Structures are given as C-alpha cells and as structure tokens.
Amino acid sequence: MNENSKESPDLVQLSEAEKKRLIRSTRRTDLRRIIGALFVIYGVLVTIMGIVDPATDAAKTGGLHINLWTGISMLVAGGLFFLWDKLAPVPEEDIVASAESVEIKKAEGEGKLG
Amino acid sequence: MLLADASSGIRLSLSWVDYLMLFLYFATVLAIGIAAKRKVKTSMDFFLSGRSMPAWITGLAFVSANLGATEILGMAANGAEIGMATLHYYIVGAVPAMVFLGLVMMPFYYGSKVRSVPQFMLRRFGKSAHVVNSIAFAVSNVLIAGINLYAMAIIIEAMLGWPQWVAIIVSAGFVLLYITLGGLSGAIYNEVMQFFVIIAGLVPLTIVGLHRVHGWSGLKESLMHTEGVSRLHLSAWQGTGIGDVTNPIGANWLAIVLGLGFVLGFGYWTTNFTEVQRAFSAKNMSAARRTPLIGAFPKLFIPFIVVVPGLIAAATVGNQFADGSLTYNEAIPKLIQMYLPNGVLGVAVTGLMASFMAGMAANVSSFNTVFTYDIWQEYIKPKMPDDYYLSVGRWITAIGVVVGIATAFLAAQFGNIMTYMQTLFSFFNAPLFGVFILGLLWKKMTPAAGLWGYIAGIVAPTIVWIAYLNNESLFGSATAETMYGAIWSFVAVIVVSVVVTLFTKPKPVEELKGLVYGIGTLDMKSDVVAGDAAWYRSPALLGTGALVLCVLLYLPFL
Structure with a gap:
C-alpha cells in the first residue's frame, strides 16, 4: 500500500487573473471577519441594553453593570479580530496551493497516495 | 437576598x-x-x-x-x-x-x-x-x-x-x-x-x-x-x-x-x-x-x-x-x-x-x-x-x-x-492508546496482538464495570470506577499483546517504515513554510510551557 505512486498527479496551473480572484474571494470571507462582525453586533446590542436599563442590571447582578462591561469587551474583541485579519491576512501561497493541488487531493481521496 | x-x-x-x-x-x-x-x-x-x-x-x-x-x-x-x-x-x-x-x-x-x-x-x-x-x-x-x-x-x-x-x-x-x-x-x-x-x-x-x-x-x-x-x-x-x-x-x-x-x-x-x-x-x-x-x-x-x-x-x-x-x-x-x-x-x-x-x-x-x-x-x-x-x-x-x-x-x-x-462506548478509547503506544515502540508486536490486545482492552473494563454495578462498595465512586477500569484495560492490552506476539508472526520490518519508532526516518521538514521556524512556534517550547502551566495552576488548589 505504501509504494510511492509513480503516476503522481500534477499541479493545476492557475492564471494570474484566476489567482487574484481566488485570493480576493477567500480573504473576503476570512473567519476572523465573520467572528469579528458577530462580536461587534453582539457588543452593540449588549451595550445598548446596559445603557437603556442599568437598574435591572444592577438588581440582578448585585450592583455590577454587567451588560455595559460585557458589551464594551465584546466590541473591543470584535475590533481585535478585524485588526488581526488586517495585519496578518491568509498568505497568498496557502490559498493558491490548495486550489492548485486539486488533482493530488483527488488521488489521495481515492486512496491512491500515502 | x-x-x-x-x-x-x-x-x-x-x-x-x-x-x-x-x-x-x-x-x-x-x-x-x-x-x-x-x-x-x-x-x-x-x-x-x-x-x-x-x-x-x-x-x-x-x-x-x-x-x-x-x-x-x-x-x-x-x-x-x-x-x-x-x-x-x-x-x-x-x-x-x-x-x-x-x-x-x-x-x-x-x-x-x-x-x-x-x-x-x-x-x-x-x-x-x-x-x-x-x-x-x-x-x-x-x-x-x-x-x-x-x-x-x-x-x-x-x-x-x-x-x-x-x-x-x-x-x-x-x-x-x-x-x-x-x-x-x-x-x-x-x-x-x-x-x-x-x-x-x-x-x-x-x-x-x-x-x-x-x-x-x-x-x-x-x-x-x-x-x-x-x-x-x-x-x-x-x-x-x-x-x-x-x-x-x-x-x-x-x-x-x-x-x-x-x-x-x-x-x-x-x-x-x-x-x-x-x-x-x-x-x-x-x-x-x-x-x-x-x-x-x-x-x-x-x-x-x-x-x-x-x-x-x-x-x-x-x-x-x-x-x-x-x-x-x-x-x-x-x-x-x-x-x-x-x-x-x-x-x-x-x-x-x-x-x-x-x-x-x-x-x-x-x-x-x-x-x-x-x-x-x-x-x-x-x-x-x-x-x-x-x-x-x-x-x-x-x-x-x-x-x-x-x-x-x-x-x-x-x-x-x-x-x-x-x-x-467510553471503553473503546482507552485500549486504543495501549495498542498504539506498544505498536509504536515495539516493532515485533504482531497484527494478531494488535487485534486481541485491543479486544481484551475493551472486555477488561467492561467486566470491572459490571462488577461495580453489582457491588457498589468496590470503588469509592463511579468516577473512581472509571479510573480503575481504565488501568485494568491498559494492563489487559499489554499482557495480551505481549503473549499473543510471542506466538504469532510479526510484520516484515520494511512494511513498518514511518509507523514504528526508529524504523525509517520521519520527514519533518519537507513541507515547512516561512514562519514555521519562529521561536514561539516551536513545538518543544509550546509543550514545555503547557506542562509548566499545569504545575502552576495546581499550586493554589493543592
């Protein structure tokens, strides 16, 4: 089972335009942006709850304005996700490598490699 | 209040x-x-x-x-x-x-x-x-x-x-x-x-x-x-x-x-x-x-x-x-x-x-x-x-x-x-580790030993568990029972695997390349990318850090 397959599959060559499009579309839906957006929206909602009705907060928690604190923390966390995404985007070669190795992955999926 | x-x-x-x-x-x-x-x-x-x-x-x-x-x-x-x-x-x-x-x-x-x-x-x-x-x-x-x-x-x-x-x-x-x-x-x-x-x-x-x-x-x-x-x-x-x-x-x-x-x-x-x-x-x-x-x-x-x-x-x-x-x-x-x-x-x-x-x-x-x-x-x-x-x-x-x-x-x-x-079902995992670790370290361990060791490792804790169901005074708690059951499972794997190995035929060494410690070389570097070498990505450092934290986190709760 472990003989290295001689007819090893080739990489698919992508044109520059295809690569560009692939990189752009992959980065647009980066997981960090999705989580960041969710946290920012939650943060806004929770902060508003804290501003609108601070008395209920304090009554339930024994004096802690937990909605305000949690809301602001989630806003900051959401912002950090966006910052992280901006500072360290997914490397271009990772995105391209995955697309170019389609044939290799097919062979591996068929149990022909390894 | x-x-x-x-x-x-x-x-x-x-x-x-x-x-x-x-x-x-x-x-x-x-x-x-x-x-x-x-x-x-x-x-x-x-x-x-x-x-x-x-x-x-x-x-x-x-x-x-x-x-x-x-x-x-x-x-x-x-x-x-x-x-x-x-x-x-x-x-x-x-x-x-x-x-x-x-x-x-x-x-x-x-x-x-x-x-x-x-x-x-x-x-x-x-x-x-x-x-x-x-x-x-x-x-x-x-x-x-x-x-x-x-x-x-x-x-x-x-x-x-x-x-x-x-x-x-x-x-x-x-x-x-x-x-x-x-x-x-x-x-x-x-x-x-x-x-x-x-x-x-x-x-x-x-x-x-x-x-x-x-x-x-x-x-x-x-x-x-x-x-x-x-x-x-x-x-x-x-x-x-x-x-x-x-x-x-x-x-x-x-x-x-x-x-x-x-x-x-x-x-x-x-x-x-x-x-x-x-x-x-x-x-x-x-x-x-x-x-x-x-x-x-x-x-x-x-x-x-x-x-x-x-x-x-x-x-x-x-x-x-x-x-x-x-x-x-x-x-x-x-x-x-x-x-x-x-x-x-x-x-x-x-x-x-x-x-x-x-x-x-x-x-x-x-x-x-x-x-x-x-x-x-x-x-x-x-x-x-x-x-x-x-x-x-x-x-x-x-x-x-x-x-x-x-x-x-x-x-x-x-x-x-x-x-x-x-x-x-919780009995299915524990013996797997016993079988794998023995198989990784011992090239003579045979395929039959793998099978029977694994099965023995499932059966042993099952017996311990049934005994506990019938007589709850055997262990201090249900949690304690799982720990002792696991130990018995491991012992069963090792004993049965060793005994079966003595009487059955091992795999030829060339089929064990990359599967057993010390046979063949593991290629750790062929797929490195830029950045893998950064000091904070060193597996040894991360592992040591985690183990040190283990000890530190126990200290306040000794």
Missing part, C-alpha cells in the same frame, strides 16, 4: 433582544457553512479540509470539539458535587496527553499520511484490527451524538420551554446543513466561532457569580457553611493518599495519575479521531504538531469559567441540590437564570447552544470520514472516482444525523439504557 429568586426551576425569560442574538448566531452558523462550501472540490476537502488549515484554527477547534453540552454542564456539575478535584479532568487528565500527541505521536500520524486514526490501525496491524476499530468508532459516534442531542433537548426544554423534539430537530438540522455544505471546514470554522461565543457567555456569568458570593474568599466562606461540602471540595489533591481516601472524587493519587491522566487522558486525546481529525486537517507537519499544543492553553483556563461556576452554584443553591429540587447538571443554567440580565443572558444562552452544536458536529464530522474512507472505500466500494466518495460523504452525513435523531428519541424513552451505552 441571595436566594430570593433561586426558586422555580431553571426557566429563563428571554427578551426579543436575546432571541435576536440567538437568531444572529444561527444565521452566522449557516453563513460559515456556505463560505466553507466553496472550497469543497474533492473528498479530501470535505473530510480533512484539504489539509489546508492554519494551526490557530485547528488548535481552537481541537478544544472546541470537546466543549460539547455534556462536557460543560457535566464538568460544572462535577464542580458543584466534588469541587476542585474536577480540575484533574483539565490538567492531569488532558494537557500531558495533548503535549504527548503534539510532540511524539503526531509525526507518525501526519507523516504517514493516514486519513484517519483507524487507518493508522490498518497500516500497523492489518485488516482484522482495522475492521473492529472502524465499526466501533462509527457506531459509537453516531449513538453518542444522539445521546448528547437528547441531553441537550432536556436542558433547552427546561430553559426556554421549547418542546424536546423542536430542540432536537433545530440543532441537529443546523449541524446537518453546515456539515453537508462545508464538510470538516464547515465544522471546524464553526467550532472556532462557537469557542469564542461560549467564552463570551461563560466569562460574564463567572464574574457576576463571584461578585455575588463576595469573591473567592467569600465563596470559600459560604461553601464551609453548605451542607455536604467540606474543605476537601476546595482542594484537588488533599485526601487522595493511598489507603486514606477522603477526597470526594473517591480515588487515590495513583489512580488519578495513572487511570485518569495516563490511560483515560491519553486514550481520549491521542487516539480519539474526533479530536485528532482536527490536527489531520492542518496545512503541514508543523501546524499539525502545534494543533494540540495550542489547544492545551485554552484548555487549562476553561475550568475557571466552568468548574468555578459549579462551586458558586454549590455555595448558593446547595440546599436545592441536597433536597433534589435541582440536579447538578442544572448548575450553570440555574446561575444564568439567577444572575444574568437580558442582553448578557442572550449571549450566555447562545453560548450554551453553541456548545451543544460544537459537540455534535465533531461527532458527525469524524463519523462520516471513518465511514466513507475506512468502511465504504476499504471494504464495500473501492477504486471509485473521488467525486463518488465526496457524495457518499454527504449522504452518510445526512444518514448519520437522522440515526442520531432517532437515537435521541429512543433515549427519551429508555433513559437508563442510554446511560449504560454511553459508559460502554
């Missing part, structure tokens, strides 16, 4: 804002599934994310896959019932195993290019052991998914008032959607998102809880005045002397270290494909090795937002646990009900929902891989084009979820039998 609103079950009153957050969460789950779908072109993309994931994602998914509903609620329940001894499940019972996986075992797993843990069994020990392992894994995972689904439905019914079948269908339905669409990437990306939402829900709960009991010292103070709680609840190691066990965990330190830490911990974290699969999806050897090591750090801090709330519940509503009006599993929902105002309440409920789905998705996404590659491709329909296996994967995901749902409804009918089955 503290107990003023601690009556009337765990029903929550959600406002429209809380429901809006729940709705946004479900929408995000689907969006992630759809985004992941665009990258699914081959069966490898579907089952192993095309081996393309960066280490921070696989590392967080590694922890999150284990953060299921039964885990969070169950560990908080342990916190309320046995106290800080629950830390053992997070420290000695998890982190050494994760470090061992990253430093020692992952090079064999990832380097041999196997697509699943059962496939490693196949390479090292041949078909008989592989068949038993694959079927045991596939069957137990689907049924565990169903049993957890039921556990979740009970809690959701109690918290939100949804009928059980609505809770089951909604959460199973979403898991089905995002896995059939995005495959393992859909599951993993969601696990990472779920991880952060779970944290965002549990941190405020812990803060408010601690504030309510006047901080850590106040918590200690009020625990001392709680019925059935002693100083030993605040300590992880006191009362675990051999022959002098007074700790509520009911086991001595040797059983904790060997049973929980060595056999159960290593069995679960190093050979359970549900976990290890996350590392298999990493983009290269370096990222695969770092997966469990990165996961170890959040793992070490989770007890502070799970076990501590359990202790807070023991201190504040201990009387309700004592008189039976509240079960220990309801510790976290009860605190949510008592302490969280609308707003944060929505985040916490969403966090619990996220943990329910993370656990189930992890079971389903590892089940479909083992079923397709190890059972269907290996024994039923080999040599088909890749597209065929991709579509088998999607179909079997749907079938697996449906069987899971059916199991959940069965569990609702026969609750007790299901608890027994769950215990039975």
Whole structure:
C-alpha cells in the first residue's frame, strides 16, 4: 500500500487573473471577519441594553453593570479580530496551493497516495 | 437576598433582544457553512479540509470539539458535587496527553499520511484490527451524538420551554446543513466561532457569580457553611493518599495519575479521531504538531469559567441540590437564570447552544470520514472516482444525523439504557492508546496482538464495570470506577499483546517504515513554510510551557 505512486498527479496551473480572484474571494470571507462582525453586533446590542436599563442590571447582578462591561469587551474583541485579519491576512501561497493541488487531493481521496 | 429568586426551576425569560442574538448566531452558523462550501472540490476537502488549515484554527477547534453540552454542564456539575478535584479532568487528565500527541505521536500520524486514526490501525496491524476499530468508532459516534442531542433537548426544554423534539430537530438540522455544505471546514470554522461565543457567555456569568458570593474568599466562606461540602471540595489533591481516601472524587493519587491522566487522558486525546481529525486537517507537519499544543492553553483556563461556576452554584443553591429540587447538571443554567440580565443572558444562552452544536458536529464530522474512507472505500466500494466518495460523504452525513435523531428519541424513552451505552462506548478509547503506544515502540508486536490486545482492552473494563454495578462498595465512586477500569484495560492490552506476539508472526520490518519508532526516518521538514521556524512556534517550547502551566495552576488548589 505504501509504494510511492509513480503516476503522481500534477499541479493545476492557475492564471494570474484566476489567482487574484481566488485570493480576493477567500480573504473576503476570512473567519476572523465573520467572528469579528458577530462580536461587534453582539457588543452593540449588549451595550445598548446596559445603557437603556442599568437598574435591572444592577438588581440582578448585585450592583455590577454587567451588560455595559460585557458589551464594551465584546466590541473591543470584535475590533481585535478585524485588526488581526488586517495585519496578518491568509498568505497568498496557502490559498493558491490548495486550489492548485486539486488533482493530488483527488488521488489521495481515492486512496491512491500515502 | 441571595436566594430570593433561586426558586422555580431553571426557566429563563428571554427578551426579543436575546432571541435576536440567538437568531444572529444561527444565521452566522449557516453563513460559515456556505463560505466553507466553496472550497469543497474533492473528498479530501470535505473530510480533512484539504489539509489546508492554519494551526490557530485547528488548535481552537481541537478544544472546541470537546466543549460539547455534556462536557460543560457535566464538568460544572462535577464542580458543584466534588469541587476542585474536577480540575484533574483539565490538567492531569488532558494537557500531558495533548503535549504527548503534539510532540511524539503526531509525526507518525501526519507523516504517514493516514486519513484517519483507524487507518493508522490498518497500516500497523492489518485488516482484522482495522475492521473492529472502524465499526466501533462509527457506531459509537453516531449513538453518542444522539445521546448528547437528547441531553441537550432536556436542558433547552427546561430553559426556554421549547418542546424536546423542536430542540432536537433545530440543532441537529443546523449541524446537518453546515456539515453537508462545508464538510470538516464547515465544522471546524464553526467550532472556532462557537469557542469564542461560549467564552463570551461563560466569562460574564463567572464574574457576576463571584461578585455575588463576595469573591473567592467569600465563596470559600459560604461553601464551609453548605451542607455536604467540606474543605476537601476546595482542594484537588488533599485526601487522595493511598489507603486514606477522603477526597470526594473517591480515588487515590495513583489512580488519578495513572487511570485518569495516563490511560483515560491519553486514550481520549491521542487516539480519539474526533479530536485528532482536527490536527489531520492542518496545512503541514508543523501546524499539525502545534494543533494540540495550542489547544492545551485554552484548555487549562476553561475550568475557571466552568468548574468555578459549579462551586458558586454549590455555595448558593446547595440546599436545592441536597433536597433534589435541582440536579447538578442544572448548575450553570440555574446561575444564568439567577444572575444574568437580558442582553448578557442572550449571549450566555447562545453560548450554551453553541456548545451543544460544537459537540455534535465533531461527532458527525469524524463519523462520516471513518465511514466513507475506512468502511465504504476499504471494504464495500473501492477504486471509485473521488467525486463518488465526496457524495457518499454527504449522504452518510445526512444518514448519520437522522440515526442520531432517532437515537435521541429512543433515549427519551429508555433513559437508563442510554446511560449504560454511553459508559460502554467510553471503553473503546482507552485500549486504543495501549495498542498504539506498544505498536509504536515495539516493532515485533504482531497484527494478531494488535487485534486481541485491543479486544481484551475493551472486555477488561467492561467486566470491572459490571462488577461495580453489582457491588457498589468496590470503588469509592463511579468516577473512581472509571479510573480503575481504565488501568485494568491498559494492563489487559499489554499482557495480551505481549503473549499473543510471542506466538504469532510479526510484520516484515520494511512494511513498518514511518509507523514504528526508529524504523525509517520521519520527514519533518519537507513541507515547512516561512514562519514555521519562529521561536514561539516551536513545538518543544509550546509543550514545555503547557506542562509548566499545569504545575502552576495546581499550586493554589493543592
């Protein structure tokens, strides 16, 4: 089972335009942006709850304005996700490598490699 | 005042804002599934994310896959019932195993290019052991998914008032959607998102809880005045002397270290494909090795937002646990009900929902891989084009979820039998570690020894368990029984494997390249990328750091 397959599959060559499009579309839906957006929206909602009705907060928690604190923390966390995404985007070669190795992955999926 | 609103079950009153957050969460789950779908072109993309994931994602998914509903609620329940001894499940019972996986075992797993843990069994020990392992894994995972689904439905019914079948269908339905669409990437990306939402829900709960009991010292103070709680609840190691066990965990330190830490911990974290699969999806050897090591750090801090709330519940509503009006599993929902105002309440409920789905998705996404590659491709329909296996994967995901749902409804009918089955399944992992570690170190160990050692390792703890069911005085607690059962399982594996090896024929050495320590060389560097060499990405450093933290975190709770 472990003989290295001689007819090893080739990489698919992508044109520059295809690569560009692939990189752009992959980065647009980066997981960090999705989580960041969710946290920012939650943060806004929770902060508003804290501003609108601070008395209920304090009554339930024994004096802690937990909605305000949690809301602001989630806003900051959401912002950090966006910052992280901006500072360290997914490397271009990772995105391209995955697309170019389609044939290799097919062979591996068929149990022909390894 | 503290107990003023601690009556009337765990029903929550959600406002429209809380429901809006729940709705946004479900929408995000689907969006992630759809985004992941665009990258699914081959069966490898579907089952192993095309081996393309960066280490921070696989590392967080590694922890999150284990953060299921039964885990969070169950560990908080342990916190309320046995106290800080629950830390053992997070420290000695998890982190050494994760470090061992990253430093020692992952090079064999990832380097041999196997697509699943059962496939490693196949390479090292041949078909008989592989068949038993694959079927045991596939069957137990689907049924565990169903049993957890039921556990979740009970809690959701109690918290939100949804009928059980609505809770089951909604959460199973979403898991089905995002896995059939995005495959393992859909599951993993969601696990990472779920991880952060779970944290965002549990941190405020812990803060408010601690504030309510006047901080850590106040918590200690009020625990001392709680019925059935002693100083030993605040300590992880006191009362675990051999022959002098007074700790509520009911086991001595040797059983904790060997049973929980060595056999159960290593069995679960190093050979359970549900976990290890996350590392298999990493983009290269370096990222695969770092997966469990990165996961170890959040793992070490989770007890502070799970076990501590359990202790807070023991201190504040201990009387309700004592008189039976509240079960220990309801510790976290009860605190949510008592302490969280609308707003944060929505985040916490969403966090619990996220943990329910993370656990189930992890079971389903590892089940479909083992079923397709190890059972269907290996024994039923080999040599088909890749597209065929991709579509088998999607179909079997749907079938697996449906069987899971059916199991959940069965569990609702026969609750007790299901608890027994769950215990039975827990016997499948521990022996796997014994078989693998012996097989990794000892090139003479034969295929027959692998098979019979594995089976003996399942049978031995089953016998111990049945003996315990018949005579409960054998062990200090059910928890202690699992630790001793695990030790017996390991002993059975080693003894039977050695004996069988003496009488059977080993595999030729050239077939063991890359599967046994010291035979052939493991290629650790061929796929390095820029940045892997950074000092903070060194597996040895990360592993050592995690182990040092283990010791440090025990110190305040000796």
